[in-house]
Amino acid sequence: MTAELNSEILHEVFQKRAVNTHKGDYGRVLLIGGNKYLGGAILMAASASVDSGAGLTTVATDATNIGPLHARTPEAMAIDWADTVALAEQLEKSDVILVGPGMGTDEFAVQLLKTVLFGVTAKQILVVDGSAITMMAEHNLSFPLNTFTIATPHQGEWERLSNVMIKYQEDIPEMTELQRQNLNIDVLVLKKYHTQVISNDRHVELRIGGPFQATGGMGDTLAGMIAGFVGQFPEPRRATEAAVYAHSAIAEQLAGHNWVVKPSFVSSFIPNFIASIQTNL
Ligand SMILES: NC(=O)C1=CN([C@@H]2O[C@H](COP(=O)(O)OP(=O)(O)OC[C@H]3O[C@@H](n4cnc5c(N)ncnc54)[C@H](OP(=O)(O)O)[C@@H]3O)[C@@H](O)[C@H]2O)[C@@H](O)CC1
Ligand SMILES: Nc1ncnc2c1ncn2[C@@H]1O[C@H](COP(=O)(O)OP(=O)(O)O)[C@@H](O)[C@H]1O
Numbered sequence: 001m002t003a004e005l006n007s008e009i010l011h012e013v014f015q016k017r018a019v020n021t022h023k024g025d026y027g028r029v030l031l032i033g034g035n036k037y038l039g040g041a042i043l044m045a046a047s048a049s050v051d052s053g054a055g056l057t058t059v060a061t062d063a064t065n066i067g068p069l070h071a072r073t074p075e076a077m078a079i080d081w082a083d084t085v086a087l088a089e090q091l092e093k094s095d096v097i098l099v100g101p102g103m104g105t106d107e108f109a110v111q112l113l114k115t116v117l118f119g120v121t122a123k124q125i126l127v128v129d130g131s132a133i134t135m136m137a138e139h140n141l142s143f144p145l146n147t148f149t150i151a152t153p154h155q156g157e158w159e160r161l162s163n164v165m166i167k168y169q170e171d172i173p174e175m176t177e178l179q180r181q182n183l184n185i186d187v188l189v190l191k192k193y194h195t196q197v198i199s200n201d202r203h204v205e206l207r208i209g210g211p212f213q214a215t216g217g218m219g220d221t222l223a224g225m226i227a228g229f230v231g232q233f234p235e236p237r238r239a240t241e242a243a244v245y246a247h248s249a250i251a252e253q254l255a256g257h258n259w260v261v262k263p264s265f266v267s268s269f270i271p272n273f274i275a276s277i278q279t280n281l
């Protein structure tokens with residue numbers, strides 16, 4: 001049976017920060033996404049990364065999103081994703097790269113995704129979400145072999161990627177695991193009511209959270225949290241599990257007095273949530 005992902009993961013992953021550290025010790029995170037129409041997705045991922053505690057967050061996005069990003073999250077840096085020189089420089093120096101939120105699936109986005117997939121190295125961690133997953137499926141692209149890769153599809157995206165309808169996979173966890181291996185995904189975050197996190201050493205299921213999270217941008221926020229967590233905490237499998245748990249734990253707390261929990265509201269409570277666990281360490 002699939003084990004439950006519970007709050008123990010937070011105590012396992014969250015670590016006190018040594019006093020003599022600096023921002024370079026907490027992850028250089030590059031977030032790639034947000035076309036002219038879906039800029040909000042990458043803005044939400046950016047605030048989630050910053051609020052998670054990533055040391056440095058940089059966003060590569062359509063030029064139209066840069067002003068709004070700076071107005072909303074001045075802590076994040078930005079480049080125009082059409083600037084190939086700046087993009088190559090950021091791709092090289094980042095520890096964690098998230099690609100996909102609000103990226104769209106046009107020809108420019110396909111080429112940009114290919115640049116990322118071919119450009120990432122063994123020293124980096126790649127998080128693939130949203131439109132990037134859809135493009136991987138539509139264009140039969142492979143996840144990179146030598147880079148630790150985290151994929152965060154919702155059920156619709158997972159069906160596209162795995163080519164098997166969810167209803168045939170639901171009762172056979174081994175089937176999902178086989179697909180994960182075949183696709184060369186190191187951590188699969190299969191998002192739904194009771195999200196599953198599947199990696200080579202364990203398969204866990206989230207049993208918190210609820211329909212108050214069923215609102216656009218909730219997954220973009222989770223993707224930014226995962227990027228921020230794997231950038232600063234060791235062991236990316238466990239850090240991903242902690243992000244998945246914290247994301248829904250915060251939403252559940254806020255749902256006590258909110259009918260729907262806005263994704264940006266979740267982000268704004270991440271520092272408070274981590275501190276509340278930290279004080280118990
Ligand atoms: N503010 C912004 O900028 C926002 C930008 N966004 C960005 O938009 C891009 C497209 O992402 P997307 O998820 O919105 O659309 P898409 O890839 O077509 O998938 C939907 C299809 O899958 C199906 N489906 C089945 N199970 C499902 C499940 N558990 N959860 C969800 N869907 C499920 C679903 O079925 P149906 O609803 O018909 O039942 C439907 O057929 C992506 O880059 C994202 O980052 C959004 O985040 C919104 C806010
Ligand atoms: N009914 C629900 N119960 C628990 N979690 C949910 C529910 N509906 C959505 N979520 C969570 O919200 C997030 C939605 O992700 P996604 O569909 O990618 O959103 P978006 O792309 O709009 O940001 C996932 O983490 C998912 O598990």
Ligand SMILES: [Mg+2]
Nearest residue numbers: 130154219220
């Ligand atoms: Mg999504």
